[in-house]
Amino acid sequence: MEARNLEKRLWLKGSGLLSTIHEIARLTTKVAKDDPRRLIHSLKFGLTISLVSFFYYLNPLYVTFRTSTMWAVLTVVVVFEFSVGATIGKGLNRGLATLVGGALGLGANHFASLFGKNYEPEPVFITLFVFLQAVVSTYIRFYPKVKARYDYGMLMFILTFCLISISGLRTDEIFDLAKERLSTILIGASTCVIVSIFVSPVWAGEDLHNLVAQNIEKLGSFLEGVMDESLRKSENEKLARASLNSVVVDSKSCEEALANFARWEPGHGRFMYRHPWKQYLKIGNLTRLCACRVEALNGYLITSIINQAPQEVHEALSRMSAQAGKALKELASSVETMTSSSYKINPQIASLKIASSNLKSILKSGLCEEYYKNLLQVIPVAALLIDTVASVEQIADAVNE
């Protein structure tokens, strides 16, 4: 009996372990399946760090830079990011901050040495400078614009200033130290930037571009099918749509981060250096507003509601949602290909406007007055659809800009 219990317990433990392993394996494949570039990024990072660690093995280089070589490794680990924009942004931030922080640190050290004995800097002054600098820089990090783009640079500025001004107390070769550290950091950062640009680059700008276009596309295909009974019946379809909508609603912070990274990127492919990234944020915001309305529309059991409505209303609603969906898809492909297809879109928007005012007048007509009770639930749906159409028009305006 005991033996069997033990066996059972072991078996349970074993199957628990197995299911954990299984879960981890599933997660691992999912990470790569969601975005295969993640695997490539990992390999790129491995490559870069191996390259930089070579500096340590090559004797001539080691003689020049001594233990400062470590700073090249450190820089690679911290600066190498997923997208080109983020890597360049961090690299530039780090390089500039090290330069400015180092220079000011040397200055503070020199100033403090004026008050010391035998040109040994006075610890009290150094501590005072470090304290003041830390307080002011930390405070500046709270400024919204600084936080969005230069947070890492401010951090590195504080770090370098402290390290240089404090270590000045001990090292006579402070200039050499600063020079070595700066050059190793430059080597590390430039290796990162070169690898990230030339080995299968991931452009934040392109990601932003695609994300915005995809979100509009998703909304479009949802709207096209929203009145179609057969499309709405399958459970999987519903789940997919629900998650789709929450993605559209939640994508704000992701878009803002991408736009911040994209500003650092040089021109590439179809994007010039000063591509109007802000416009994408505007389109993204309008898309989310539209998604908010579509999600509300999704909350109604539309098919059962509109079947109660008179034939005319039913038809007008279906036609309008299909048209709005098609217009959104057209807008998405216009964003996608970056061509101004206003000659295609403008007529669609115009006919959407006509359909919208038609629906309003049908609802106001005597015909509908008879069906009043049946229409109680249809009217909110119609109102939402009219609002949705209005926000589709806003998106079209923003895209055409």
Place this chain on the structure above:
Amino acid sequence: MEARNLEKRLWLKGSGLLSTIHEIARLTTKVAKDDPRRLIHSLKFGLTISLVSFFYYLNPLYVTFRTSTMWAVLTVVVVFEFSVGATIGKGLNRGLATLVGGALGLGANHFASLFGKNYEPEPVFITLFVFLQAVVSTYIRFYPKVKARYDYGMLMFILTFCLISISGLRTDEIFDLAKERLSTILIGASTCVIVSIFVSPVWAGEDLHNLVAQNIEKLGSFLEGVMDESLRKSENEKLARASLNSVVVDSKSCEEALANFARWEPGHGRFMYRHPWKQYLKIGNLTRLCACRVEALNGYLITSIINQAPQEVHEALSRMSAQAGKALKELASSVETMTSSSYKINPQIASLKIASSNLKSILKSGLCEEYYKNLLQVIPVAALLIDTVASVEQIADAVNE
């Protein structure tokens, strides 16, 4: 003439400079006004870094730790964060990652030395290990759970592993180096944690708690006034409300970050160690859903619309929105004080339900059939209000849990 032009230009430049200075001064006061704890945080950071830099000045300590003292300064700069939870999370991540990364780095170094001559580690093996470790760790950083809580730890693990295993090639005293570095990092991290807990602490958990309660409160006071003409007239009021709503809608990423930090915090004040932080996220999500509906409601020119409606409908709508607002405020204070005030809230929710079904039956009655055309715009408002009430009920359920 020329002199006057020059004067004018100088004056323009001067006034441009002045307005820039003015703008910066405005920003500076705004940062502190929005949250006075930011100023305190800056002072705390200055204090901590000055404390740690003392290690450098005290000779006995310098003799023990030598240049590794720099790592204490570096740790403080990187680990010290605004809230206690974030600081502890980063400190623990850094400490553990340094420990594990260091141990594995030593192991890799030892293993590579088995294949080298005279126990000098073989560079090829070291590079291989570094490459493999970098690829695997970078890949793991993409796992959603790891990204949310252990991203910084993974980065530090990669860093320490690379530094220790590579520098092992050059330093005989690798054990001493690892020990020194670990102890200075521990000194830096624990100084950060101690200062952040004991000098006017900022608890992420408390911030999350207040944010969730405030958002419900804001929605409540908005709903209370939504049908009131006089309240809606002033332009400032409107702007404040618009920004208020966008805050409520956009607060998701902020709440998630706070909940992640809050999990690291020890028990404090009214919060125990394992406070159900996830419940706050659930309430927050429901609040945002409700805000989405309230914002749609806000899109209508409600006062002019409901004035067309018959008296009964008008009254029912006003009563309902006022009641819903009051219920939300009650919920907010229930979250705020962490008391289960279900005996207060349950009757309110019950009467809200009754009001909601009353409104539905009024709309279905013959009375309204006469007013059909006037009601065309009222019905969507009513439907939205009914939905809002439904999501208020959901929030109440979540709060009572």
